Amino acid sequence: EQARRTRRSAALFNPSEYGDPGGNLSLISELMAALRNGEFSLAYQPKYDFRAEGITGVEALARWTHPRRGVVPPDLFVGMAEETGHIRPLTEWVIRRAIVDQRALAAAGHDILMSVNISGRLLTDETFAEEVLAAITESGARLCFEITETAVMDNSERALAMIGRFKDAGVCVSLDDYGSGLSSLAYLKRIPADELKIDKAFVMGMDKSSRDALLVKSTIDLAHGLGLRITAEGVESPTTLALLRGMGCDMAQGFLIGRPKPLHALIERLNGPAGLSTTAAA
C-alpha cells in the first residue's frame, strides 16, 4: 500500500513537469509553499449520531488545491509528507484550522465535535505535543484524534504516554480504519481509546454480503463490550444505514450521510432541517 502510494505520488509530482530539469523542485518545498500560499483547505464530512438523530461531529479531511492539478486527495500527499518530515507542519495547520472552524460553527449555533487524522509518527514528536496541547488549552477546543493502528505499533511506550497527555487535555481518541491492515486485539487492549471506527471495506459490502455484515456486527459488540463508541465509515446505502441502526451502532459516516464539504456548505447543512430525510439528497 505504501509503495503504491509513493509511486502514485511520485508520478503526480514529477519535477520535470515543472520545468525543473535539475530535479531540485521537491515535494518538500512545494508542500511548505502550498501551506503558506493557502492552497490547503479542509473538507468536513458529517457524522450522524443514531441516538441524537442528528449530526454531532465531523471529520476534517485535508485537501490540496494544486494550481495546475486541481484538488489533490490526501492519499497522494499524506504518505509523502510523512516520509519527508512534513506531516507535523501539515497536521498543525489542520488542527489550527479545525479549531478556528469549530469556533465559527459554535457562533452559528452548532456544537460540533471535530475529528482530525493524526499520523502515528506524530505520537512520539515532542514539538508536536507542545504546540498542539498549547493550542487546545488556549482555545478550549473539543477535538478527537483519529489514529490508524499500524502507526501506534512502533514506539508504543512513548506513543502511549503521549496519548495519555492528549486525553488529559480532553482530546478523545479514535482508532481509525479498524479491521484493515494490522488490526489486532493487542492493540485494542493497549490503547485507551474512546471510539472505534470500523473500516469502510466491511461497511460498504454489508448490504450485499452476510459475512461482511457479521464482521461488522461482531465488531460493534466487541467495541461495546470494551466500553467504546463505534462509528461505521463508508455508509453509502439506506439498507446499510438500517442494518447498522439495528445492530446498535452509535455513529454513521459516509456518502449517504454527506460528502466531505467546505465549512460554509457544512453550516448550510446544519442550519437545515435535522435528521436524515434531507441527508440522502445532500
Ligand code: C2E
Ligand atoms: P480516513 O481517515 O479513513 O477518512 C475517510 C476517507 O473515506 C475519506 O477519504 C473520505 O472521503 C472517504 N469516504 C467517506 N465516506 C465514504 C463513502 O461512503 N464511500 C467511500 N468510497 N469513501 C468514503 P479522503 O478524504 O480521500 O482521505 C483519505 C485518507 O487520508 C483518510 O482516511 C486519512 O487517513 C488521510 N487523511 C486525510 N486528511 C488527513 C490529515 O489531515 N492528516 C493525516 N495524517 N491524514 C489525513
Ligand code: MG
Ligand atoms: Mg479518519
Ligand code: MG
Ligand atoms: Mg477511516
Ligand code: MG
Ligand atoms: Mg482510511
